Amino acid sequence: MMQWSDHLRRKLRSSRHWTGAALGAVAASAMVLAGLALPPLAVLVLAPAVGVLIWRVVTAPGLQSDLALRESERKFRNFVEQSLVGLYVVQDGKVAYANRKSAELLGYDEPEQLIGLPVADLTHPDDISLLTENHRLRLEGEVTSIRYTYRALRRDGSVMWADVHGSACEYEGRPAVMGVALDVSRQVAFEHQSRLANRVFESATEGIIITDAEHRIEAVNPAFTRITGYSAAEATGKLSRMLTGRGAEANKEILAQLRRDGLWQGEVRDRRKNGNWYPAWMSISTVRDAEQRVTNYVGVFTDNTRRKEDETRLRFLASHDSLTGTLNRSGMMARFAREIAHAQDEGRQLALLFIDLDRFKTVNDTLGHTAGDQLLVAATQRMRQQLSGNEIIARLGGDEFTILTLDTPGGGSAAKLADRIIRTLSQPFSIDGQEMYITASVGVACYPSDGKDAPTLLKNADVAMYRAKERGRNTFQFFTADMNHQAFEQMLLENSLRRALERGEFELHYQPQFATATGRLAGVEALIRWRHPELGMVFPGTFIALAEQNGLIVPIGAWVLKEACRQGKAWLDEGRRFGHIAVNLSARQFAADDLLDTIREALDNSGLPPSMLELELTESAIMHNPGEAIELLDRIRDMGVALSIDDFGTGYSSLASLKQYPLDSLKIDRGFVKGVPHDADDVAITEAIIAIAHKMGLKVVAEGVETAQQAEFLKAAGCDVAQGFLLGRPVAASEVARLMTAADTVVA
Numbered sequence: 001m002m003q004w005s006d007h008l009r010r011k012l013r014s015s016r017h018w019t020g021a022a023l024g025a026v027a028a029s030a031m032v033l034a035g036l037a038l039p040p041l042a043v044l045v046l047a048p049a050v051g052v053l054i055w056r057v058v059t060a061p062g063l064q065s066d067l068a069l070r071e072s073e074r075k076f077r078n079f080v081e082q083s084l085v086g087l088y089v090v091q092d093g094k095v096a097y098a099n100r101k102s103a104e105l106l107g108y109d110e111p112e113q114l115i116g117l118p119v120a121d122l123t124h125p126d127d128i129s130l131l132t133e134n135h136r137l138r139l140e141g142e143v144t145s146i147r148y149t150y151r152a153l154r155r156d157g158s159v160m161w162a163d164v165h166g167s168a169c170e171y172e173g174r175p176a177v178m179g180v181a182l183d184v185s186r187q188v189a190f191e192h193q194s195r196l197a198n199r200v201f202e203s204a205t206e207g208i209i210i211t212d213a214e215h216r217i218e219a220v221n222p223a224f225t226r227i228t229g230y231s232a233a234e235a236t237g238k239l240s241r242m243l244t245g246r247g248a249e250a251n252k253e254i255l256a257q258l259r260r261d262g263l264w265q266g267e268v269r270d271r272r273k274n275g276n277w278y279p280a281w282m283s284i285s286t287v288r289d290a291e292q293r294v295t296n297y298v299g300v301f302t303d304n305t306r307r308k309e310d311e312t313r314l315r316f317l318a319s320h321d322s323l324t325g326t327l328n329r330s331g332m333m334a335r336f337a338r339e340i341a342h343a344q345d346e347g348r349q350l351a352l353l354f355i356d357l358d359r360f361k362t363v364n365d366t367l368g369h370t371a372g373d374q375l376l377v378a379a380t381q382r383m384r385q386q387l388s389g390n391e392i393i394a395r396l397g398g399d400e401f402t403i404l405t406l407d408t409p410g411g412g413s414a415a416k417l418a419d420r421i422i423r424t425l426s427q428p429f430s431i432d433g434q435e436m437y438i439t440a441s442v443g444v445a446c447y448p449s450d451g452k453d454a455p456t457l458l459k460n461a462d463v464a465m466y467r468a469k470e471r472g473r474n475t476f477q478f479f480t481a482d483m484n485h486q487a488f489e490q491m492l493l494e495n496s497l498r499r500a501l502e503r504g505e506f507e508l509h510y511q512p513q514f515a516t517a518t519g520r521l522a523g524v525e526a527l528i529r530w531r532h533p534e535l536g537m538v539f540p541g542t543f544i545a546l547a548e549q550n551g552l553i554v555p556i557g558a559w560v561l562k563e564a565c566r567q568g569k570a571w572l573d574e575g576r577r578f579g580h581i582a583v584n585l586s587a588r589q590f591a592a593d594d595l596l597d598t599i600r601e602a603l604d605n606s607g608l609p610p611s612m613l614e615l616e617l618t619e620s621a622i623m624h625n626p627g628e629a630i631e632l633l634d635r636i637r638d639m640g641v642a643l644s645i646d647d648f649g650t651g652y653s654s655l656a657s658l659k660q661y662p663l664d665s666l667k668i669d670r671g672f673v674k675g676v677p678h679d680a681d682d683v684a685i686t687e688a689i690i691a692i693a694h695k696m697g698l699k700v701v702a703e704g705v706e707t708a709q710q711a712e713f714l715k716a717a718g719c720d721v722a723q724g725f726l727l728g729r730p731v732a733a734s735e736v737a738r739l740m741t742a743a744d745t746v747v748a
């Protein structure tokens, strides 16, 4: 220890600054030890000043005796040893002196281990230039002392943030830098975190409000001000309740949950400075101290106004007609069901008016959709003007509207309203400067006499509306129980069938056909389906006969041809192989003048190769006028389209008579297929059809194959193609397409 003392005394005698600063540091350490709890900054600032003071006292005249000097040095050595701050001297870029605390801070066991180490080795690479520059400034006398923070490297490579305050000195007769160092890593980390937290607080888009335990606002962020309109100064110190629209009860619940779980989340109604209420999504959390006492509440909230508006808008759009702003069909049905429930509870009567604009379609077709739309909007306005506020108007689609009157004892007011509606709509409309006339037919059904639920009332009002149309349009008709339901239902079906095409309610399903010999997909048959808005999926058995009767099968059939060809080409373009597409042609279509044009148009527009289209005709269709049929079939064949006879065996044609027709295949009716292999007659007929058809060069297709035995029999009998539920039901295009990708591997 003596050696250390002598050595140090010798080395430091020349350095007044060094000793002063060191003493100051020691003094500051002592202050820290004495419990003065000085912040690091104060220690560093005070250290040199106090040191110089001590030095002055120690070196005052009269105290310069040896004894005093020795005593002073002993004390000084103790101070240095016990120092709570690091003391160091750097000379020529290396550590020339370090005290015990310096070694401890840098992770060394003894101060001597530091002596001679380049300062650069003890410094984070990014801070070396800062350090070098600061040393230069002091050594060249540009500044006497500098305080700065930098990253020191500990022996184990970890970083320590050090706050150093040093100045130039003379050490062993040569210039050096000496200083004091404090570990401020925790403060730096804390400051960093505070800065981050502050940035989050300042830049968050959510409003943030911090209150004390008594809900008095301590701080708010800029987003709070943006949302509420209150500045930080206006809010601070006030109770957070100033913002809420919640009653004391609701607040109690929130507080109870906060006490229980420390967190509450939910939607609240808050008030802006301008008095406007707004919905806010709020989450509040409790902050507790080490003793678990609540110190603060932190609320984070967003203004939900936009979201609420969007939700309301979406709800509105889903239930309203975008053109007229009235309820749409689904909105009307939902509302209608609610009103019926209320009417039932309150014993009220309701009346439903079903309004159809006569000849609207003509306006639409001749003057275009824009004029049609304008007319619909104008008609809606007129109807609205006739309402007293106790009715609900809806547009079902197209030119159909309903009005539900909410209290209609005896139906008299419904009749008056129907009359007013008819009269107002029969006044001329001026659309784009052009005068237009329409009329309306109105059907009325009453609750509860004509139906107890929304669909029944709607249907009956529709029936009554048709009766009104029958009676010459521009009139109204109440539904009566003696109306011929069947006839009207037929009429309804017919009418909705007509609209189905316009509204795109038809779709095609496809049933696969497989080659019996290879099991490969040989083709698909297109089968029409009607997706009815109320009835759901309607199968052709329900409407094809009617469509044949009223001739609608012609435009419907044309659509089927067009759609099947389009789909076939789409599959081709996707690289799928499917053999051919079979499409049913009804007798009425076959007799239509424009059949050839329809087929050609479907093929040309789609780009489907004609050889991939097969048309299925029934025997009766061609037997009706054999001469003309042969000519027509020849021309279809000339286009490259294949022809097949459907349901063979159910008509009167003999196999021999088929010879004269240019056919490619025939389809054994599923009535025969059903009986094989057990019914001897069916077996005999099926085998005979297959044998003779083959002799005539026709391919044979069996339909309605439902069992494995039937499939085996047909294969053994030489039937070329099989189709039926066993092998695949009719399915949507996307589903049958999956089969096509795997077509090569399918085994029938």
Ligand SMILES: Nc1nc2c(ncn2[C@@H]2O[C@@H]3COP(=O)(O)O[C@H]4[C@@H](O)[C@H](n5cnc6c(=O)[nH]c(N)nc65)O[C@@H]4COP(=O)(O)O[C@H]3[C@H]2O)c(=O)[nH]1
Pocket (backbone or CB within 6 Å): 511, 526, 527, 528, 539, 540, 541, 544, 553, 557, 560, 584, 585, 586, 616, 646, 647, 670, 703, 704, 705, 706, 723, 724, 725, 726, 730
């Ligand atoms: N029991 C049984 N039935 C099977 C089996 N495999 C298929 N089927 C059904 O048999 C019908 C086959 O078509 P189809 O004989 O041409 O008979 C068709 C056809 O004559 C007519 N049709 C369908 N689509 C159209 C079309 O686009 N135009 C015309 N004109 N008629 C069509 O409606 C009829 C019925 O069509 P769908 O109801 O789709 O009924 C389809 C199909 O679902 C089976 O294994 N067992």
